[in-house]
Amino acid sequence: MAEKQTILPSQVLRAVQGIDGEHAISDEEIAALRAQILEERAKRRAEAATNPPTVVVDNLNIIYRIHGAGTGRGSATGALSRIVSRRTSPTVREVHAVRGISFVARRGESIGLIGRNGSGKSTTLAAIAGLLPPERGGGVYTDGQPSLLGINAALMPDLTGERNVIVGCLAMGMSRAQAKASYQGIVDFSRIEDTNPHAMSLPMKAYSSGMAARLRFSIAASREQDVLMIDEALATGDAKFQKQSEERIRELRASAGTVFVVSHSMGAIRDTCDRAIWIEAGRILMDGDVDEVADAYEQWSKQG
Numbered sequence: 001m002a003e004k005q006t007i008l009p010s011q012v013l014r015a016v017q018g019i020d021g022e023h024a025i026s027d028e029e030i031a032a033l034r035a036q037i038l039e040e041r042a043k044r045r046a047e048a049a050t051n052p053p054t055v056v057v058d059n060l061n062i063i064y065r066i067h068g069a070g071t072g073r074g075s076a077t078g079a080l081s082r083i084v085s086r087r088t089s090p091t092v093r094e095v096h097a098v099r100g101i102s103f104v105a106r107r108g109e110s111i112g113l114i115g116r117n118g119s120g121k122s123t124t125l126a127a128i129a130g131l132l133p134p135e136r137g138g139g140v141y142t143d144g145q146p147s148l149l150g151i152n153a154a155l156m157p158d159l160t161g162e163r164n165v166i167v168g169c170l171a172m173g174m175s176r177a178q179a180k181a182s183y184q185g186i187v188d189f190s191r192i193e194d195t196n197p198h199a200m201s202l203p204m205k206a207y208s209s210g211m212a213a214r215l216r217f218s219i220a221a222s223r224e225q226d227v228l229m230i231d232e233a234l235a236t237g238d239a240k241f242q243k244q245s246e247e248r249i250r251e252l253r254a255s256a257g258t259v260f261v262v263s264h265s266m267g268a269i270r271d272t273c274d275r276a277i278w279i280e281a282g283r284i285l286m287d288g289d290v291d292e293v294a295d296a297y298e299q300w301s302k303q304g
């Protein structure tokens, strides 16, 4: 029986732009598909707009403080310079990575965070996950207990893949029994053993970055969470895994959670998100419909 083919927004866009060269879709079909995608997206956004908020980010400021920076090359030089100048504490350099960001995310929303390298996307996610303390005068409020294991959550390099799956599940709030029950599903989803049948018994430091990203994604996506955060996972795996993870993101979104995706792949953002927030130099430049924001960002990026 022929499987119904899912056409994704990025495929339609590529076809519209003629990037794919050959495609089996006529112009009329493209127009109809595009209209359908836009209609579905508008419907989902309208529904989500009345849902309760899951994350409220209010005037969020994050400053990294780098101790010992700017005191000379290397810590020994810094230490010597401090002894000579009789300073007791090393110089602290501040990086104001997120500058007064505010937005509200609701159930059922899938939000792409886009922007150049170093613009503050991962820092914003880490702050939502409660991993970085906001400066005074603002903060992040999440619905209920934020059991957020984003794809950026650190797995432990010295532990085996197997142990990391269990620890990751426990960190997401599962019981030991639930973690054990979820184990095989996570390993199967990750398809890690396709690459190496012994992968799960190897320490994570022996994994390629793609393998590690797959396992992180599989752990994070194994549980229906209120807020799922995915940092760059979609750009790391191979094409098959990308498709599979995009599918899972759509399922999670449909189960009324909130999904945040950080990616430099505008195709992945368009396919998985309805809304996008463009961050530049720690500030929000644009927040709205994914196509409008991604178009503006791509236009701006082209101008250099």
Ligand SMILES: Nc1ncnc2c1ncn2[C@@H]1O[C@H](COP(=O)(O)OP(=O)(O)OP(=O)(O)O)[C@@H](O)[C@H]1O
Pocket: 064, 065, 066, 095, 097, 115, 116, 117, 118, 119, 120, 121, 122, 123, 124
């Ligand atoms: N641990 C850290 N200590 C000090 N500065 C940091 C740290 N992590 C990030 N930064 C700085 O904060 C700013 C924002 O970084 P962030 O990683 O959030 O950007 P990003 O938009 O996620 O970038 P990319 O697309 O490259 O992943 C950058 O100037 C970066 O150098």
